[in-house]
Every structure is written in structure tokens, then in C-alpha cells.
Amino acid sequence: MIRDFFLDKFEYDHACNKEWIKCVIDHEDKIDRFIISNFSHLINVHHRWISRLEGILAESGIHDVFYPEDWLRLCTDNFLKTENYLEHADFEGIIHYYNDDGLPLEKDAIDILYHILNHSNYHRAQIAMQLRKLDITPPSLNFIAYR
Numbered sequence: 001m002i003r004d005f006f007l008d009k010f011e012y013d014h015a016c017n018k019e020w021i022k023c024v025i026d027h028e029d030k031i032d033r034f035i036i037s038n039f040s041h042l043i044n045v046h047h048r049w050i051s052r053l054e055g056i057l058a059e060s061g062i063h064d065v066f067y068p069e070d071w072l073r074l075c076t077d078n079f080l081k082t083e084n085y086l087e088h089a090d091f092e093g094i095i096h097y098y099n100d101d102g103l104p105l106e107k108d109a110i111d112i113l114y115h116i117l118n119h120s121n122y123h124r125a126q127i128a129m130q131l132r133k134l135d136i137t138p139p140s141l142n143f144i145a146y147r
Helices: 002-026 033-054 068-087 109-133
Strands: 094-098 104-108
Touching: 002 033, 002 068, 002 109, 033 068, 033 094, 033 109, 094 109, 104 109
Parallel strands: none
Antiparallel strands: 094 104
16 A cells, blocks of 8 residues: 555656656757756655665766756656665555765655655755746646546
């Protein structure tokens, strides 16, 4: 049940990312550094947390910048790794990891999964505000409309 709940929400998250990537690429001539760095950060944080859940080192830093033409590949990779994790996750498990300062920490796996989703929505909302400032209509964030 928990697996199905999170799989559904990560499918929505991935669908949103694909729409947002299309929007940015369609308006690439107007897109500014804020949008590129924030969407890159969204990708990096998802990658960082799914790597921690899998017990492996992340390949990118949270502030590494990627170009829009690479975003779909990176988002799809994050989604597939998340989907794979969800297939055999211990949802009662505690994840032990190190933060960026090297301090050992631990969090519930469920809280990490929720954080990934919440963090992505937060940054898509920030990007939406910036798109509007640039006279670009952002894609919808409405989960109910997605269903």
C-alpha cells in the first residue's frame, strides 16, 4: 500500500518534470539563470536522496548546473532509480547517511521519500513565479487535475 502510494506520487512528479522541461525548452531564449539553477538543484537533490536510500555516493553536488537538454535524461534516471528502490524498499527502515558537512545522520525512509516530492514541488513553484515574471505561462502543478 505504501509502495503504491509513493509510486503514484513519483509518477506524477516525473510527469510534472517532463512538462516543465518542455516548457523551458520551448522558451529557451527567455530562460534565465535562476530557472536553470533551480531546476538543476531539483534534479540534484532527488539524485542525492535516492543515492542515500540506495546506500551509494551521489554523482553530483546539490548545486551542480545542468543544461535543459540534459534534464529529461537526468530526471528519468532519478525516476527509474526511485521506482527500483520502491520495488524492494523497507518502508519501516532507518536510513543512515552523512550530510554535506560529514556529520552522520539518520532519517526514516518514508520521510526521505516525502521530502524528495515536497522539495520538487517547492522548486517548481519558485520556477513558476520566475516564468510568470518572464511572461511565460508555467505548466500546472495541480495534482487533482493530473488524476
